[in-house]
Amino acid sequence: MTRAPEYVAYAHMDQLHELQRPRSDARGELNFILLSHVKELLFRAVADDLDVARKALARDDAAGACLDLARATRTQRVLVTVWESMNGMAADEFVAFRQVLGDASGNQSFAYRALEFVMGNRPAHQVEAALRDGHPMLRDELAKPSVYDAALQYLARQGFAVPADCVAKPPTQQHEPHPLVEDVWLEIYRDRDRYPEAHRLAESLLEVAYQFSCWRATHLLVVERMLGGKSGTAGTDGAPWLRAINEHRFFPELWTFRTRL
Template sequence: MYDDLDQARQALQKDDAVGACVALMRATRTQRVLVACWESMNGMSVDEFVAFRHVLNDASGVQSFAYRGLEFAMGNRPPHHVESAYADGYKSLRIELSKPSVYDATLAYLARRGFVVPARCVEKVPWQQHEPDPLIEDVWLEIYHDPHKYSDEHRLAESLLEVAYQFSYWRGAHLLVVERMIGGKSGTGGSDGASWLREINEHRFFPELWTFRTRL
């Protein structure tokens, strides 16, 4: 999935929105498989899960460098996660943080296409988190008000939103499985378990693609 996101980013940097959409749709296929994997966990009773949970030891998928790389690539780069990535010395994460996220690349592409994207959104340093901006909502509104004129941009927006939707769907399934299996216990690897998952469940990638719809 990371490779598909990276290919989408590279396509956008070449102003190839169609190629980016193809890569993003490949990513969603992988995401649907990952969501379905939670169903295998739901086939167990809680006592069956507890019987082998100790084998997991301190392994935690959401704390892994691979998972963090996915979040960084999509644009979730909160300062404490960035600092942790540098402190832990993961070369792949440092490389990822030196690149614009997929959403950063999208906004830069839209700016080159003549849309009024605030300069601060395209000139920030790569490792910084994107902050929601109502002026970006204006850009998406312009595109959705005339989807035939802006067909490539409209398709790109829908492809991005599907990736964001599937990621949130995966998080939601994760939360439900955790609540079903361990209730209020601490999560694997010492995380806060369900409470942390509820908090992160509120996060949305590509935020203005969600919020502009209230104004459409």
């Protein structure tokens, strides 16, 4: 048997190309699966960068954390742009194969859920489901503080008045917006010459949150383009459900404090 070229062997390219298996002959289905795979892998790439940023914060290396947050942001921009390729599919082309999806829906993606958990969106029902019968990746993630928890813990160690219950809570418990955390960000932005690292960290975190919201907003537009008012395969009412999700903001006080700036 001839040996596969090293390019193929190194990254298992032959196996990779066996994974896209359309269930219909419809024109758009192969691209739909390819893009779903690309997005899954990029979710993991972003989560990995955020994990490294979180570790840097744990050793008080804010500059290192900012580098990895910036790396995550680059990949997030690619994730937003990937929707462009999906939009090459006309709504009637999607209709031609949508039934083969059954009840498959992106909200069953454990890589996406892990990314939401790293970012700090850990609502009780998602946490319970993940701990009950979720992918091991999710249980591993829930044993760690979110990247926002890690940032607040870092700021507390730097002497900022972050409330004790925000820094000492169990990682399975979601951070809830707190007025005293808003005060901390306000202090940093009112005196950035005194707190340049904390200011840089805030801007880097905000960019990650901003790009995440761009992804959600673009997904909603794609859904309206493909489905109009139809319900989703996971049983939600589709666009209205996603519109409500779009209201959510990661790192909440980083958005709200600026009203007072």
